[in-house]
Amino acid sequence: MLKLIIEKELREIIGSTRFAITFGACSLLLLLSFYVGAKNFQISVEQYDASKREDLRKLEGVTDWNMVRDLRIFLPPQPITSLVMGVSNDIGRTVEVRGSGELNGIESRYGDDPIYAVFRFLDLDFIFQIILSLFAILFAYDAVNGEKERGTLRLTLANAVPRSSYILGKMAGSFLALAVPLLIPMLLGVLILVIMGIPMEGEDWLRLGLVVLAGYLYFTVFLSLGMLVSSRTEKSSTSFLYLLVFWILSVMIVPRTAVLLAGRAVDVPSVDQLASEKSRYSASLWQDQRKRMSEFRAPENTPPPKMMEEFQKFMSSLGEEREKKMSEFSARLNEKRSNMQREQEMLAFSLARVSPSAVFSLVSTTIAGTGIHLKDLYKTEAERYQQSYAEFIRGKTGQNPGGGMVFRFTTGDDEKKELINPHEIPVFNFQKEPLSASFGPISIDFGILVLFSLLFFVGAFRSFLRYDVR
Amino acid sequence: MLTTLILKELKSVLLSPKFPVTFAVASILTLLSVFVGIREYQAESNQYFAANELVRQEMREARNWMMLGNRIYREPDPMHIFVSGVHNDIGRVSSISSWQPVKLVNSAYSDDPIFALFRFIDFSFIAQVVLTLLAILFTYDAINGERESGTLQLMLSNAVPRAQIIMAKFVGSWLGLVIPLSLPVVLSIVLLFVFGVPMNAEHWIRLALLMVASALLFTFFVAFGILVSTLTRRSNMSFLICLVGWIAAVLIIPRFGIMVAGQMVTVPTVSEIESQQDTFAKNAWDSHMKVMSEKWRKRSESLEGLNEKDRKTKREEMEWAWAEEDRNDRNKLQNEIDENAKRLTEDLRNKKFTQERLAFALSRFSPVSAYQLASMTLAWTDINLKTRYEDKLNAFRTTFNQYKDQKQRESGATGGIRISVDSKTGIKIDTGREIALDLAGLPQYTYSRPDLGESVAPVIVDFGLMALYSLLAFAASFVMFLRYDVRYAN
Numbered sequence: 001m002l003k004l005i006i007e008k009e010l011r012e013i014i015g016s017t018r019f020a021i022t023f024g025a026c027s028l029l030l031l032l033s034f035y036v037g038a039k040n041f042q043i044s045v046e047q048y049d050a051s052k053r054e055d056l057r058k059l060e061g062v063t064d065w066n067m068v069r070d071l072r073i074f075l076p077p078q079p080i081t082s083l084v085m086g087v088s089n090d091i092g093r094t095v096e097v098r099g100s101g102e103l104n105g106i107e108s109r110y111g112d113d114p115i116y117a118v119f120r121f122l123d124l125d126f127i128f129q130i131i132l133s134l135f136a137i138l139f140a141y142d143a144v145n146g147e148k149e150r151g152t153l154r155l156t157l158a159n160a161v162p163r164s165s166y167i168l169g170k171m172a173g174s175f176l177a178l179a180v181p182l183l184i185p186m187l188l189g190v191l192i193l194v195i196m197g198i199p200m201e202g203e204d205w206l207r208l209g210l211v212v213l214a215g216y217l218y219f220t221v222f223l224s225l226g227m228l229v230s231s232r233t234e235k236s237s238t239s240f241l242y243l244l245v246f247w248i249l250s251v252m253i254v255p256r257t258a259v260l261l262a263g264r265a266v267d268v269p270s271v272d273q274l275a276s277e278k279s280r281y282s283a284s285l286w287q288d289q290r291k292r293m294s295e296f297r298a299p300e301n302t303p304p305p306k307m308m309e310e311f312q313k314f315m316s317s318l319g320e321e322r323e324k325k326m327s328e329f330s331a332r333l334n335e336k337r338s339n340m341q342r343e344q345e346m347l348a349f350s351l352a353r354v355s356p357s358a359v360f361s362l363v364s365t366t367i368a369g370t371g372i373h374l375k376d377l378y379k380t381e382a383e384r385y386q387q388s389y390a391e392f393i394r395g396k397t398g399q400n401p402g403g404g405m406v407f408r409f410t411t412g413d414d415e416k417k418e419l420i421n422p423h424e425i426p427v428f429n430f431q432k433e434p435l436s437a438s439f440g441p442i443s444i445d446f447g448i449l450v451l452f453s454l455l456f457f458v459g460a461f462r463s464f465l466r467y468d469v470r
Numbered sequence: 471m472l473t474t475l476i477l478k479e480l481k482s483v484l485l486s487p488k489f490p491v492t493f494a495v496a497s498i499l500t501l502l503s504v505f506v507g508i509r510e511y512q513a514e515s516n517q518y519f520a521a522n523e524l525v526r527q528e529m530r531e532a533r534n535w536m537m538l539g540n541r542i543y544r545e546p547d548p549m550h551i552f553v554s555g556v557h558n559d560i561g562r563v564s565s566i567s568s569w570q571p572v573k574l575v576n577s578a579y580s581d582d583p584i585f586a587l588f589r590f591i592d593f594s595f596i597a598q599v600v601l602t603l604l605a606i607l608f609t610y611d612a613i614n615g616e617r618e619s620g621t622l623q624l625m626l627s628n629a630v631p632r633a634q635i636i637m638a639k640f641v642g643s644w645l646g647l648v649i650p651l652s653l654p655v656v657l658s659i660v661l662l663f664v665f666g667v668p669m670n671a672e673h674w675i676r677l678a679l680l681m682v683a684s685a686l687l688f689t690f691f692v693a694f695g696i697l698v699s700t701l702t703r704r705s706n707m708s709f710l711i712c713l714v715g716w717i718a719a720v721l722i723i724p725r726f727g728i729m730v731a732g733q734m735v736t737v738p739t740v741s742e743i744e745s746q747q748d749t750f751a752k753n754a755w756d757s758h759m760k761v762m763s764e765k766w767r768k769r770s771e772s773l774e775g776l777n778e779k780d781r782k783t784k785r786e787e788m789e790w791a792w793a794e795e796d797r798n799d800r801n802k803l804q805n806e807i808d809e810n811a812k813r814l815t816e817d818l819r820n821k822k823f824t825q826e827r828l829a830f831a832l833s834r835f836s837p838v839s840a841y842q843l844a845s846m847t848l849a850w851t852d853i854n855l856k857t858r859y860e861d862k863l864n865a866f867r868t869t870f871n872q873y874k875d876q877k878q879r880e881s882g883a884t885g886g887i888r889i890s891v892d893s894k895t896g897i898k899i900d901t902g903r904e905i906a907l908d909l910a911g912l913p914q915y916t917y918s919r920p921d922l923g924e925s926v927a928p929v930i931v932d933f934g935l936m937a938l939y940s941l942l943a944f945a946a947s948f949v950m951f952l953r954y955d956v957r958y959a960n
Binding site for chain 1: 487488491492495499502506509510517520521524525527528531532533537543555556559560561562563573574575576577579580581582583584585586587588589590591595599600603607706707710711713714717721722724725726728729731732733736737738739740741742745746748749752753756822825826829833839842843846853855856
C-alpha cells in the first residue's frame with residue numbers, strides 16, 4: 001500500500017507543470033552557481049599569482065639580504081571557498097610580514113572592489129539556502145489541504161488506506177520526487193568543475209559532498225515543515241502564506257537579528273580602542289629607548305667596521321626588547337578581545353540556530369572552512385610563516401629582521417654585486433584546517449537539522465491522524 | 471464608475487485573510503530594521519567620538535614633530551540607518567602620516583566577521599525583499615483569480631469598460647497596500663525623533679527621495695503581478711511565474727550582471743598595484759643612492775688638497791648648501807614616486823570604472839538593482855564612497871604634512887634620529903630634544919559629502935528606469951486584459 005501511495009505521489013509531482021517550471025529554474029540556478037564559482041576561482045587564482053609575482057619582483061636587483069624589509073603573503077584561493085564563500089571576501093587577504101611584530105590582514109576583496117559588495121556573490125550556500133527551501137515549500141504547502149480542497153483526500157481515505165501510511169507515503173513520495181531529480185543538476189555541476197579543470201582534491205570532494213548532504217537535510221526540514229503546516233490548516237492559500245512568512249523569518253530575519261542582538265549584549269572592545277592603546281604603549285617604549293640611544297658610545301679608537309658591528313648589535317638588542325614588550329602587550333589585549341568575541345559568537349550562533357537556514361549556513365561554511373574562524377586561522381598561519389621567514393632572514397644576514405635599522409658601509413666601489421635570489425625565501429603555505437578538526441561542530445549542526453526534520457514530521461504525522469478531511 | 475471599482479478593489483485587499491498576517495510582518499520588519507539601524511548608528515557614533523578622542527590624546531602625548539601621526543575615521547551618518555550600502559565593507563580608518571600612504575583599512579566586516587556572515591538588515595533590504603514579495607502576493611491573482619471565481623464574467627456582463635477594470639485593479643491594489651504600509655514608515659520616522667537622531671534638512675529630503683524610490687519599486691511589482699495574472703489562466707500558475715520572476719529580479723540579475731562584468735573586464739588587485747608602486751619606489755631610491763654617493767665623492771674631492779683648517783671652514787660653509795641640495799633631490803624623488811603611484815592608481819580606477827559601468831548597465835535590467843543603486847547614492851553609501859574618501863584624505867595628508875614640516879623647521883629640533891659617524895670620535899646618536907608640541911593651528915579634517923544636486927543627477931536614471939519598467943508592465947497588462955478570455959470554463 002505504502003508503495004502505491006509513494007508511486008502516486010511521484011507521478012503527481014513529476015507530471016505537474018509546477019514541477020517543470022520550478023525544477024527548470026532550480027537546475028539553472030544550481031548550474032549557474034557551480035559555473036560562477038569555478039570561474040571565480042580561476043580569476044582569483046590569476047589575481048593571486050599576479051600579486052605574488054609582483055611582490056617578488058620588488059626584490060629583483062637587490063644585492064643584499066639586509067635590504068629585504070618586508071614581504072607580502074596572500075590568502076590563497078581554494079576551489080571550495082569559491083563555492084561556499086562565507087566570510088572569505090570580507091576578511092583581509094594580504095598580510096605584510098616583516099619578521100616580527102603583530103600581523104594584520106588588509107585589503108579584503110569586498111573592500112578592494114566594493115562593486116561585489118553591493119550585491120555580493122552567488123554561491124552554493126546562497127542558492128541552497130534560498131532556492132532549496134522555496135522549492136520544498138512550493139511542493140509541500142498543499143500536500144494535505146490541497147487534496148482536501150480537491151476532494152481527493154476523502155476519496156482516498158474512503159478506501160482501506162491507513163492514515164499513517166498515507167502521510168508516510170506523501171512524505172517519502174515528495175522527497176523522492178524532488179530530491180532525486182535535483183541530483184541531476186548537482187552532478188552536472190560537478191561535471192562543470194571537472195571540465196573547467198578546477199583542481200579539487202580528495203578532501204575537497206568530501207567537503208562538497210558534505211555541503212550537498214547538508215543541503216538535502218535542510219531541504220527535508222522545509223519539506224516536513226510544509227507537511228506540518230498543510231496538515232494543520234484548512235486552506236492551501238493560508239498554509240502557503242504561513243510558510244512564506246516562516247521562510248522570510250528563517251532565511252533573512254532570524255540570523256541577522258540574532259547576530260545584532262548578540263552584538264548588543266556582549267560588548268567587544270573596538271579595534272580602534274586596541275590600536276590606540278597599542279600605539280600609545282609603543283610610543284612610550286620608544287621614548288624610553290631614545291634616551292638610551294643617545295647614551296651609546298663606542299669605545300674610542302675602535303676600527304669603523306668593528307664599531308659598526310657593535311652599534312648594530314646595540315640597536316638590534318634594543319629593537320628586540322621593544323618587540324618583545326610590544327608583542328606581550330598586544331597579545332594580552334588581543335586575547336581579551338578575542339575572548340569577548342568568542343562569547344559574542346557563541347551567543348549569536350545559539351540564537352541564530354533557531355532558524356534552519358542559519359544552521360545550514362553555519363554548517364556549510366564550517367565544512368568549506370570559510371566560517372568566521374578563517375580570519376583567526378589565517379592569522380595563526382601567517383604568524384607561523386613569519387617565524388620561518390625571520391629564521392631565514394637571520395640565516396642570511398645574521399640579524400633579527402624588523403629590528404629597526406640597518407647600517408651598511410658602502411665603499412662606493414660596489415665590489416659585491418651578486419644579486420640575491422628572491423625565490424630562496426620560504427614560500428607561504430596556507431594549511432587549511434583538516435575536516436576532522438571541525439567534525440564536532442559539523443555533526444552538531446547536522447544533528448540539529450535532523451532534529452528539525454523529525455520534529456516537524458512527527459508534528460505533521462500527529463496532526464494528520466486527527467485531520468478533518470471533510 | 472472608476473471610483474466604485476477602486477473602492478471594491480481596496481476593500482478586497484484590506485479585507486482579504488492574508489492582509490493581517492502579511493501587513494503585520496511587513497510592519498514589524500520595517501520597524502525592526504529602523505530600530506536596529508538607529509541603535510547601530512548610535513553605537514557607531516559613540517565609537518567614532520571615542521576613537522577621535524583617543525587620536526587627539528595620542529597627538530597631545532607626541533613629543534616630536536617628526537613622529538606626529540594622525541588617524542582619520544570615516545564618519546557615521548544617519549542615512550546609514552536606512553541604506554548601509556558598502557559602508558561596512560570598506561575600511562573605516564586611514565592613518566595620515568608622512569611615511570605611509572593613505573589607505574582605508576579595518577572595515578567593520580573584517581574586524582568582526584560575525585556580522586559579515588549574515589550582514590545587516592536595513593530598510594533598503596526590507597524594501598527589496600519583503601515589500602516586493604508582498605506586492606506580488608496581493609496581485610498575482612488579480613485577474614485570473616476573479617476569472618476562476620467567476621466574478622470577472624459577472625462584472626463584465628454589466629456596462630463596465632475593460633479599461634476601467636484594469637485601471638481600477640492597479641490603482642486599487644496600489645492604494646490598498648501603500649496606504650497601510652506608510653504607517654510603519656511614519657512610525658519609523660517617529661522612532662528617529664524618539665532616539666534623537668540628528669537629521670538635518672538634507673537628510674529629510676534624501677529620506678523622502680528614498681521613500682519615493684521604494685514606492686516606485688513597489689509599483690513595479692504591483693504592475694508585474696497584474697501583468698502575469700493577465701497572461702495566465704490559472705492563479706496557481708501565475709503565482710509560480712511571479713515567484714520565478716521575483717527570484718530573478720531580486721536575487722539573480724543584480725548579481726549576475728556584476729559577475730559578467732567582472733569576467734569581461736578584469737581588474738588587477740590593489741596589492742598588485744601596490745607592489746608595482748613599491749618596485750618603482752625601490753628602483754628610484756636605488757639610483758638615487760648611486761647618484762648621491764657619486765655626489766659625495768665629488769664633494770670630498772673638492773675638499774682634498776686643502777689643509778686641515780681650510781677644509782674645516784670650507785666644509786662648514788658648504789654644509790648648509792649641500793644639505794639643502796640633498797633635501798631638494800629627495801623631495802624631487804619623492805614627488806616622482808608619488809606621481810607614479812598616482813598614475814598607477816588612476817589606471818586602476820579607470821579600469822574599475824569601466825567594469826562598474828558595464829556591471830551596472832547589465833544589472834539595471836532588474837528594477838531591484840536600479841533601486842539598490844539609487845538608494846545607495848541617496849544615502850552616500852554607494853561604491854564611490856571609498857574613492858571619495860581617499861581623495862579627500864590625500865588632500866588632507868598633504869596639508870597635514872606641510873604643517874608638520876613647517877612646525878618642525880620652526881621648532882629647530884631635528885626630526886627623528888641623527889647619527890654621526892666619525893672615524894675618530896666614533897658613533898654619536900642624537901635623538902633630538904623632547905618638546906611638548908604646540909598643536910595650535912593643526913589642520914582639521916572635514917569631509918564634505920556630495921551635495922543633493924550631485925547625488926540626484928545619477929539617481930534620475932534609476933528613478934526613470936523604475937518608472938519605465940512599471941509603465942511597461944502596466945501597459946502590457948492593459949493590452950493583455952483587453953483581449954483576455956474571461957470565460958469561467960477552463
